[in-house]
Amino acid sequence: MFPHEEELIKERLGREPNEVEKAMLEVMWSEHASYKSSRKWLKLLPTKNEHVILGPGEDAGVVKFDDNTAIVVGIESHNHPSAVEPYGGAATGVGGIVRDILCMGARPIALLDPIRFGPLEKERNRYLFEYVVKGIADYGNRIGVPTVGGETEFDESLDNYTLVNVACIGLMRPEELVHSYVEESGLLLVLVGNKTGRDGIHGVTFASEELSENAEEEDRSAVQIPDPFTEKLLIEATLEAVHTGKVKALKDLGGGGLTCASSEMAGKKGFGAVIYADRVPQREPNMNPMEIMISESQERMLFAVRKEDLNEITKIFEKYDLEWTVVGEIIEEPRYIVYWKGKKVADLPIDLLTDVPTIEWKAKPYNIEKDFETPKISSQEALIKVLSSPNIISKAWIWQQYDHEVQGRTVLKPGLDAAVLKINDEYGLAFVSDGNPSHSYLNPYHGAVGAVAEVVRNLASVGAKPLALVDNLNFASPERPEVYWSFIETIKGLTDGAKAFGLAYVSGNVSFYNEVGNKPIKPTPVVAGLGKVKLENLMTMDFKDEGDLIAIVGV
Amino acid sequence: MPKFAVIVFPGTNCDFETVEAIKKAGGEAERVWYKSSLKDFDGVVLPGGFSYADYLRAGAISARAEIMEEVKALVSEGKPVLGICNGFQILTESGLLPGALRPNKVPRFLCKWVYLRVNDAQTAFTQFYKEGEVIRMPIAHAEGNYYTDSPKVRIVFQYSNEKGNVTEDANPNGSLLNIAGVSNEKGNVLGMMPHPERASDKWLGSEDGLKVFKSMVEYAKR
């Protein structure tokens, strides 16, 4: 939090926040939770058209496929955690986006993994690469959601670092959509899934003596051990609960933990919440209310249900051996109140948590485009160089570690222009992601337009008509004027690109502060797209018959 | 119509598509949570997935579940019991089939399409195939490396090349004798690592697997 924000909080609250309140505010006012540096610009993106059932604003977007079928889609980054602990970071990244899809009431049916690394010549980069892939494989495979495509890129600028983005789609009947906010008071808040530990409580946010005795603890708090076993049970139990029609609101616990999930759930339509923090099942001894409220322990979901339905819903959790607890209640008054062993330890106007002012940083254009001289090598040499580049070679080593066939829908499998999933006997859904950071670095506007165009071309290449887009914006510190400028240019490019094709963004994600040894990463917008294709019209890129003519179309 | 239980353990994940394949083959099928009973079923399928996340050894914990006692009873009544992938691992771990499934020779998960040679067309699950027939379907496993020292095993499927030759190159996981599927002596219990349910729809790349289910349904009618 910046000093002027602390001042503002004091002013709005009329007093100093206490320790627990301060911790919750720190989390909610963080860039990650509040989108304070990006929100203003994201508003430029087109988000509505005839395909969009629900645009950005909740855990994932919803797209109309046909009258009886809706597709839920979202994308997430897990860059920092994966750079520290690639296996756990990448795996929990998968877990997080899958729960985002799940909490709209949809069954997750496919994943894409755009991943980026430094050059493979270095031991550390190889380690990051191998374990990011293993983390995605182990998690996706164990929860039975196929990873059907992605992108893999190696670039000097990512030495010692990694960008791990994951997109997920889910399938549901439109009438089963569950929102992430409540529209009535008196609902019980039920926390389901894993016990809460000290995961994800960052050393940077607190004076260190409050957090832990030694420095290693702080590292440790940045990583989490993935638990796909519990996640799979959560998927099945949640869908069964949703089918009862008695889940009034649903959210997963991600960044910001219980504080974020419950305050957003309550505050969106002006309600409040009371949380009894001591009721939260704890994995570690001697946890305090602050730790419990902001812990980012994985594989947890928050349900809002009416009192009279509690029994029916919790029986489902018990069937799946999932631990559940009523941790609080929705109240009429728009306040956020936390109790600990009968004592009130936090009491804030709820909008102080959910209504965070935006920040506009200084933006400064740069121009590094210059004329390019064609290297003087033979075309044969050039061809071999290109074909043997890790960026071009087959990615089969990766996707063969992913169960890309589970659930029995994968019609076009990894290795083609886009994956296609069978949705019914007649139609399939095409799914693809693209990004070109080197292009974006040279010219962020054109790089972004290019990413959109590439998605659209890849969808068209398999015979699909584009339906909707999501975007994941991986950038360095927005406090760097050049970075902030490139971010704004990127948004403009994404906007114009989508408008040119009549497309809308239904969800997205922003990840700032991606820096390697104090050097900013290249602007890295990743765009993922959905398309609808009649199975009979499917097209693949292989040449079909001898004697067929080959043509190039375009400029 | 014979009715099959498709048993769902915590972490099973091929249950829905397995039910679909059985229905397509002319049988009735129901997902059955592992805490329930197998009364009124004419056969059982243990589908693929990661029961108990493969912790300890793939299939080890599910094999000790109470419901496996009922499965054993059905087996001795002569009813068909099919284990696919994780289901195969559960069958060996529970002693219903001899041998063990060990980590692949390259100890990583491997998902790809393979050819299989049908070595035994006399079991409850292969009667619609011909001996020596070559079929195509995907594998997706990390522990599919079959090992046994028991002579009491019928080799039903072997990894082969496109022509049906059982070669070293065609062996994806290091299995003894390229074994991809085995049955008990009586032929009413089959375990196989490849996924016939993923090769039961023309859009998914092959319908070669459907005959496993058709054979099983036919057998259960007797």
Added chain:
Amino acid sequence: MKYKAKIIVRLKEGLNDPEGRVIGKALKNLGYKIEDLKVPKYFEVVFESDKPEKEVEEMCKRLLANPVIHTYEYQLEPLGE
């Protein structure tokens, strides 16, 4: 009484061990002179029992080891009440 059992489950002699081989090779690539590397499974179990020997044996036989491919050994130490 409470006990702690340290249980090691090994592959039977003669069975190949892909996991040990791969990790051994990775260490060789890092420059070490590895002659052999094994990755037995190892469990530390704290449990309450009147007949600890018998129960540890059972746990190994019934679940922790697979007699087709494994042998096992263990150490048992009393932890008090």
Added chain:
Amino acid sequence: MKYKAKIIVRLKEGLNDPEGRVIGKALKNLGYKIEDLKVPKYFEVVFESDKPEKEVEEMCKRLLANPVIHTYEYQLEPLGE
């Protein structure tokens, strides 16, 4: 000189341990009174070295353990030439 190192790699205290939890529960279901079950990683490495201590330390740090989530310990015994 040749040495054998027995290396145990543990998850740090407080971290979620789904594997230990699930296996422990499976033993409970079989009727044992399990209070705690852990599944540390365990390696037996035979290697040739002049500075065995230093090299085992390195192997742990570089490959076998991840210092962010693991602690490790080892025993080293000389095996002769």
